[in-house]
Amino acid sequence: MTPVTTPAFTAPGSVLTVMAHPDDAELWAGGTLALCGAAGAAVTIAVPRHPEPRAAEAAAGAAVLGAGLYQLEQPTTAAPRELLLETQPEVVITHPLRDVHADHRRIAEVLLNALPEVVITTGHPRRVYTADTYNGLTLDGTIPAHTVVDISSTWTTKQRALAAHASQPQGLGRPPRAARPRPWGRGQHGAARGLRPRRIRVMAGSPNSKSDRVTPEHLGHDWPAHGGNPFDADLPWAGRLYWARAKPSRVFPPDREPAGDELYAAIPMGYTTLATLERLALFHRGRRLAAWEQGPPSSNVQLAGLQQYQVLLPPDDEGRYQLVGVNWPERFAVGAAEQLSGRVDGPVLLCRVVDHCGWH
Numbered sequence: 001m002t003p004v005t006t007p008a009f010t011a012p013g014s015v016l017t018v019m020a021h022p023d024d025a026e027l028w029a030g031g032t033l034a035l036c037g038a039a040g041a042a043v044t045i046a047v048p049r050h051p052e053p054r055a056a057e058a059a060a061g062a063a064v065l066g067a068g069l070y071q072l073e074q075p076t077t078a079a080p081r082e083l084l085l086e087t088q089p090e091v092v093i094t095h096p097l098r099d100v101h102a103d104h105r106r107i108a109e110v111l112l113n114a115l116p117e118v119v120i121t122t123g124h125p126r127r128v129y130t131a132d133t134y135n136g137l138t139l140d141g142t143i144p145a146h147t148v149v150d151i152s153s154t155w156t157t158k159q160r161a162l163a164a165h166a167s168q169p170q171g172l173g174r175p176p177r178a179a180r181p182r183p184w185g186r187g188q189h190g191a192a193r194g195l196r197p198r199r200i201r202v203m204a205g206s207p208n209s210k211s212d213r214v215t216p217e218h219l220g221h222d223w224p225a226h227g228g229n230p231f232d233a234d235l236p237w238a239g240r241l242y243w244a245r246a247k248p249s250r251v252f253p254p255d256r257e258p259a260g261d262e263l264y265a266a267i268p269m270g271y272t273t274l275a276t277l278e279r280l281a282l283f284h285r286g287r288r289l290a291a292w293e294q295g296p297p298s299s300n301v302q303l304a305g306l307q308q309y310q311v312l313l314p315p316d317d318e319g320r321y322q323l324v325g326v327n328w329p330e331r332f333a334v335g336a337a338e339q340l341s342g343r344v345d346g347p348v349l350l351c352r353v354v355d356h357c358g359w360h
């Protein structure tokens, strides 16, 4: 396996995001904007004005990113045109034109309409990028991530900027609203034990490529030990799956925490990532077949900040499983899994990442 590498990031002189909602710039490009700002670029965020408290939150989020903020009163073509003429950004980032969210599509189209005349007049922007979106999926399918920016160094800044949007579902290290039963009993999550968690690398674009696969003999057959298939809707408990990036992984029974050594022994050497997944729901052809109680958030503080969801797709023709990243908050993840299940043969499993660590 070739480890994923990203080329060194060269910040443009100036960057403008034009997005639909007050927290979109933070959510879809916040790490990149912070990187640009740190490199001395002029960073501007434009968003249609929303009623309070969201307008104030937009200002607070932009301040964290060191960005100037324009709240557009009328998101018509005239507004981005004026803004483009005024700021003359080198780079513009907006939503995918075929984003799954209608608001995102509308503002991206408004921006696009404004571009030709402005580019002819000013020669700017030199490049226009679209950002990632929910589940890395557009109406036309998976986002091809042509450009990936490593935002490890600005990840915490991005988190702080998102936290400024206090009225929005946070899902950032906050426990579920009500304490829920833990079907597998007490104890810490095994994956953290004996392993040194590393900073999670979060990328713009779609980080979960088709190479995120695992061979079938390690998933779906012995889960838990002699307990059936994780895609079986009749299995009554949530249980956990251990998923190693692009490597075979081993599945442990739910009634026993694997020791650190055991976990190490189960994972092949090499640059890899191990995720502990908890089953949340099973979907088939757009219908929910089963759901399970959600466990407590991760005991690993650094990772608890993610509250990340993944969808496990059924095996392909070659018998390989694929993991698709899904965005928080949970209601978005549920909707995504439901939609996704309408497009693939066989059931899909919505999982929560309870822990996640990488090493080499």
Ligand SMILES: [Zn+2]
Pocket: 020, 021, 024, 101, 104
């Ligand atoms: Zn949005």
